[in-house]
Amino acid sequence: MRRIYIIMVSLLLPLLCYGQQTTLSVEDCRRMAGTNDPYVRNAQLDVLAAKAQKSEALAAYFPTVSATAVGFHALNPLIKIGLNDILGNSDAANNIKNQINQTAPLYGLPTSYEAMQFGYGATVSVMQPLFAGGRIVNGNRLASLGVEAAQLQEQMQGKATADQVEEKYWLVVSLDEKAVTLAKANELLDTLYKDAESAHSAGLLTDSEMLQVKLKMSELRSKGIQLKGGVRLAKMDLFNAIGVEYSAVPGGLVNSEGRLLPYIDDIVLTDRIDTLLGPENYYVPEEELAARTEESRLLSLQVEAKELEKKMAMGEAMPQVGVGAMYGYGKYISDASGNGAVYAMVKIPLSDWGKTSQKMKRLEYQAQKARNEQDYLDAQLILRARQRWIALTTAWEQYAVAKETVDFARREVEKLEANFRAGLIPLSELLQSQTSLRQSEDAMIDSAIAYRNALSEYLR
Numbered sequence: 001m002r003r004i005y006i007i008m009v010s011l012l013l014p015l016l017c018y019g020q021q022t023t024l025s026v027e028d029c030r031r032m033a034g035t036n037d038p039y040v041r042n043a044q045l046d047v048l049a050a051k052a053q054k055s056e057a058l059a060a061y062f063p064t065v066s067a068t069a070v071g072f073h074a075l076n077p078l079i080k081i082g083l084n085d086i087l088g089n090s091d092a093a094n095n096i097k098n099q100i101n102q103t104a105p106l107y108g109l110p111t112s113y114e115a116m117q118f119g120y121g122a123t124v125s126v127m128q129p130l131f132a133g134g135r136i137v138n139g140n141r142l143a144s145l146g147v148e149a150a151q152l153q154e155q156m157q158g159k160a161t162a163d164q165v166e167e168k169y170w171l172v173v174s175l176d177e178k179a180v181t182l183a184k185a186n187e188l189l190d191t192l193y194k195d196a197e198s199a200h201s202a203g204l205l206t207d208s209e210m211l212q213v214k215l216k217m218s219e220l221r222s223k224g225i226q227l228k229g230g231v232r233l234a235k236m237d238l239f240n241a242i243g244v245e246y247s248a249v250p251g252g253l254v255n256s257e258g259r260l261l262p263y264i265d266d267i268v269l270t271d272r273i274d275t276l277l278g279p280e281n282y283y284v285p286e287e288e289l290a291a292r293t294e295e296s297r298l299l300s301l302q303v304e305a306k307e308l309e310k311k312m313a314m315g316e317a318m319p320q321v322g323v324g325a326m327y328g329y330g331k332y333i334s335d336a337s338g339n340g341a342v343y344a345m346v347k348i349p350l351s352d353w354g355k356t357s358q359k360m361k362r363l364e365y366q367a368q369k370a371r372n373e374q375d376y377l378d379a380q381l382i383l384r385a386r387q388r389w390i391a392l393t394t395a396w397e398q399y400a401v402a403k404e405t406v407d408f409a410r411r412e413v414e415k416l417e418a419n420f421r422a423g424l425i426p427l428s429e430l431l432q433s434q435t436s437l438r439q440s441e442d443a444m445i446d447s448a449i450a451y452r453n454a455l456s457e458y459l460r
Contacts, residue, residue: 022262026169026271029242030162036243037161043154050150054143060136063128070330071120078116079333121330127345129322133315142308149301152294159294161241163456168238172269174449175231181441182227186220188413188434193217195420196427209427216431235264273448276399279392282455286389290381299374306367313363317356320347388458395451402444409437 034040083100087093097111104111129136196213199205232248239246247261290296327340349356416433419425 022267023270024244024267025269026166029165029169029238032242032244033161033165034158037241040154040158040161043150043157047147047150047154050143050147054140054147057136057140057143060129060132060139063126065124065126067122067124069120069122071118073118074116076117077114080112080114082112115333119330119332121328121332123326123328123330125324125326127322127324129320131319131321133318133320135312135315138308138311138315142305142312145301145305145308149298149305152298152301156294159460163460165238165241166456167453168234168241169269169271170273170449170452172231172234172238173271173273174445175227175234176269177273177445178442179224179227179231181438181445182220182224185434185438186217186224189213189217189220192417192430192434204423205427212428212431216435232264235267239264239267273445273452276448276451279389279396279455279458282392282459283389286382286385289385290378293381296378296381299370299377303367303370303374306363306370310360310363310367313356313359316359317349317353319349321345385458388454392451392454392458395447395454399444399447399451402440402447405440406437406444409433409440413437 083093083097087096101111193213196205196210200207200210235246236248238244244267245259245261246264246267248264250263250265284292322345323343324345325340325342327338329338330336413430413433416425416430420427420430
């Protein structure tokens with residue numbers, strides 16, 4: 001019975017879950033895009049890498065400790081000293097050498113001194129830099145700038161990805177809204193078809209006019225099928241960008257983890273375009289808006305980095321001061337023993353002044369170039385803010401015109417419907433007015449989406 005129960009549940013679960021809606025808001029999609037987009041994750045890794053580099057630069061403040069061990073065994077002694085090496089090659093030296101060679105073996109003494117055929121040793125040293133021409137301090141400052149720059153890049157990538165996802169979101173919403181518009185047009189056409197049937201039965205409409213209504217109904221059904229497919233394709237693009245799993249077949253599919261995936265039509269986007277506020281609600285002065293951008297701060301960091309690089313180059317030509325200590329233990333010539341020492345080191349570069357001066361000139365030119373780019377691009381940021389404000393106000397005005405056009409088209413359809421029932425106009429004129437109404441409603445939806453996208457660009 002337990003097996004039967006499990007089998008029944010596995011068969012009925014897709015049916016029980018089928019039709020359950022999953023809702024997504026635009027903020028949900030923006031947040032999920034920041035979690036699942038590979039470029040955002042790579043930007044986060046760049047931040048971690050920059051922080052690791054900062055920690056690497058911080059280590060230069062602390063002493064460096066090293067340990068060395070060595071051991072050797074030679075085929076022959078490395079040091080071998082005889083009487084001729086000391087007294088030279090002379091008759092007196094040879095006579096003494098002959099006497100020693102005859103007498104030394106009697107007492108078990110060697111006739112020459114030999115050493116270093118084998119040996120071993122180990123040394124531990126500590127070195128603390130006291131002054132390195134400012135390169136350690138400036139290197140740490142440069143690493144801190146790298147962390148901030150990586151964080152700004154991460155923010156920029158996150159915003160760009162979220163904005164792209166938002167555009168995909170509003171595309172789905174616009175197609176959904178057009179589907180609603182098409183459904184309303186079908187309702188109007190269904191009502192008109194019933195009235196036309198009555199008029200046709202009374203002999204007031206010809207077969208040709210009835211055929212026009214049927215053809216229009218077929219046209220709207222075909223557009224509805226295309227629109228439904230377009231909505232699904234746009235949803236697939238959106239869900240792929242935010243990492244949402246779904247099923248493209250009714251009833252759902254089970255993923256590799258055993259979880260039932262929702263059917264694509266059951267994932268509903270909740271935000272709509274019926275609550276739009278005018279551009280005046282979002283206005284920010286151009287200079288303030290440009291100063292807020294990550295690009296502006298990145299330009300400042302670029303100039304600061306070039307200045308620090310120039311200071312580090314200057315440090316290469318300045319003295320370096322450090323203190324250290326070492327201790328070693330080993331056996332090479334005599335018995336094993338240990339010894340230690342403390343020392344101070346001053347290194348003054350004498351022949352690098354010409355090279356360093358030219359390097360500083362090159363870095364100064366690069367710093368000036370960065371300042372020039374900052375001045376130019378700051379002006380470009382202000383220009384971009386002004387351009388996006390113009391684009392935003394233009395999109396709002398176009399949306400307002402589109403709304404007026406829809407209102408006019410609706411009144412015109414209502415008037416022509418009354419005239420058609422009164423027999424004052426032909427059926428084709430009414431059908432044309434209904435088509436114009438649907439087209440104007442689609443244009444209003446497009447202009448509303450264009451305004452939403454322009455607003456997102458302006459706020460970014």
